[in-house]
Amino acid sequence: MSNLHVLKVFVGEDENGAAVGGNPLGVFLDGPEIPPSERQAVARDLGFSETVFVDDLERGELCIFTPASELPFAGHPLVGTAWLMLGEGFPLEILNPPAGEVPVRQSGGMTYISGRPExxxxxxxxxxxxxxxxxxxxxxxxxxxxxxxxxxxxxxxxxxxxxxxxxxxxxxxxxxxxxxxxxxxxxxxxxxxxxxxxxxxxxxxxxxxxxxxxxxxxxxxxxxxxxxxxxx
Incomplete structure (x- = not known):
């Protein structure tokens, strides 16, 4: 059994200040518990637009899967995973998806990551x-x-x-x-x-x-x- 966190990322507010929107995301902080050969099937089974498997919590190494394929970079999975890891006590400044080093910061209740358009x-x-x-x-x-x-x-x-x-x-x-x-x-x-x-x-x-x-x-x-x- 693996531990799954389900988040909503990029949550907005309606005219009354209530939370609205947000893209669902699945995150496995214990990524090594799920073999790489099974991850695509897990992402397809969960059905979120993306699912993240964190392979090294100290270095922020992770991989990202849609229901159909693996991605080197994606926005809402990295924002959500950064928020979760910081909240779980991992004070990282960089995430390491396959695309490269992704800077991370938090300010004013918001979580930010940076990436290259390409x-x-x-x-x-x-x-x-x-x-x-x-x-x-x-x-x-x-x-x-x-x-x-x-x-x-x-x-x-x-x-x-x-x-x-x-x-x-x-x-x-x-x-x-x-x-x-x-x-x-x-x-x-x-x-x-x-x-x-x-x-x-x-x-x-x-x-x-x-x-x-x-x-x-x-x-x-x-x-x-x-x-x-x-x-x-």
């Missing part, structure tokens, strides 16, 4: 004129049914506020609630700090840095901690 999947970017057009989409827009795409519109261009939805069929996820890797790509493309409202109300802050990295951050909540005894 580490993220090559999302298509489709800009619409109005946020309502983004919200009205019944699914991935025409022509994007088999490729990863972020659809977005300005809510307030002067303030850098964006409404977005992200569809990632190539990774086995029809629509993602909150996509940090897309936020990295979009902030790098636009060259400015963004506050992205994605899905039903998740909030991602993204800021390009002088060294070419993009920092993304948000709020994280614990959903549950339980034993996992699935048989892949």
């Amino acid at each position: 580490w993220a999947p090559p999302f298509g970017h489709l800009r619409l004129d109005l946020p309502g057009e983004v919200e009205a989409l019944p699914g991935a827009p025409d022509g994007y049914g088999e490729v990863d795409v972020g659809v977005w519109a300005w809510e307030d261009e002067a303030a850098g506020r964006v409404r977005a939805r992200v569809f990632v069929p190539e990774l086995g996820v029809a629509e993602d609630e909150a996509t940090g890797a897309h936020a990295v790509r979009l902030a790098a493309k636009l060259g400015r700090t963004l506050v992205i409202r994605q899905g039903v109300g998740s909030i991602i802050v993204a800021e390009p840095k002088p060294d070419g990295m993009v920092e993304i951050g948000g709020k994280v909540e614990i959903v549950e901690e339980r034993e996992y005894g699935g048989k892949p």
